[in-house]
Amino acid sequence: MLTARPADMAAYATPPKSLTTDFDFPVRERLVPKQNEVLVPGATPDVAHLLLAGHTCRYRMLQDGRRQITAILVPGDICDLEALLAGRSSYAVSTLTRCTLGEIPLSRVAATHDPVLAAALQRRLRRDEAIAREWIVSLGRRDGIERTAHLLCELRWRLAEVGQATDDSYDLRTTQHDLADALGLTSVHVNRVLMNLRAERLIQLKGGRLTIIDRTRLKHLAQFDPAYLIQ
Structure with missing residues (x-):
């Protein structure tokens, strides 16, 4: 398991408290x-x-x-x-x-x-409510490639908080059908969007591992601002 937080998160608040380690509940x-x-x-x-x-x-x-x-x-x-x-x-x-x-x-x-x-x-x-509001914005106003890019940026941030992502990569083993149901798209559309993101040298997805090749450009495409994730 990864433990270091990426550099772009260093100035932000610590992630939510753990029910197992911070409150010692039996699990x-x-x-x-x-x-x-x-x-x-x-x-x-x-x-x-x-x-x-x-x-x-x-x-x-x-x-x-x-x-x-x-x-x-x-x-x-x-x-x-x-x-x-x-x-x-x-x-x-x-x-x-x-x-x-x-x-x-x-x-x-x-x-x-x-x-x-x-x-x-x-x-x-x-x-949870802040994430839900941002998803509504994506479904209502971002197009297919923008909302996909936004979800990939969001997952990278949330996984990095808990030591499950590096600066540029994380495991993404969900199916394209699952991504489609989250993004309000068809599986065919999701496949096309992922191909476009690869062709633009923004991401690589191989063996269940997503690598963000150009994080700055991906965030710009998605208009991703992590402020809603900081509670």
């Missing part, structure tokens, strides 16, 4: 294969699902089978944070890759009357 680790359901709509969770490795997503499915991914989660994220606070899930959570989940009993969280914990959970919720 039961569970390996989950890719494309497996973790939470279904309407469920009442009794454990918090902390993502330890891999990628999961939150999504909504329309009656005709079309899916919209509303969030891609990275290690350190709580998969069902909003559902935990509301007491009931309005969305589904699924693994995108092979994942390790940490299950924390809600009874232990509820029994911990710690204002620092409450503040940490609120900070995570504000960050």
